[in-house]
Amino acid sequence: MSKHAGIFGMIVGGITMACIAFIVVLFLIKILWTWTVPDLFPVAVERGFIAGSISWLTAAKIAIFVAVLSGIGSGAHVRRQSN
Numbered sequence: 001m002s003k004h005a006g007i008f009g010m011i012v013g014g015i016t017m018a019c020i021a022f023i024v025v026l027f028l029i030k031i032l033w034t035w036t037v038p039d040l041f042p043v044a045v046e047r048g049f050i051a052g053s054i055s056w057l058t059a060a061k062i063a064i065f066v067a068v069l070s071g072i073g074s075g076a077h078v079r080r081q082s083n
Helices: 003-040 042-047 056-082
Strands: none
Touching (some): 003 056
């Protein structure tokens, strides 16, 4: 097995693991939203101010939003420690 085949395998494995992790996170966001939001905000859900359940696309948007916020937060933390 050549060196390039090993690197290619690692890249494919990393992308596969990232996709699996993203799908698991989407599933968790969707299930946790449906489980917690109606209990926390019953009147808002009843009146239509907050959705009682969300679509897969909305779960993906929330996941991307949280990833961007955590990336910004961790970047600020690293800059503070280096000074």
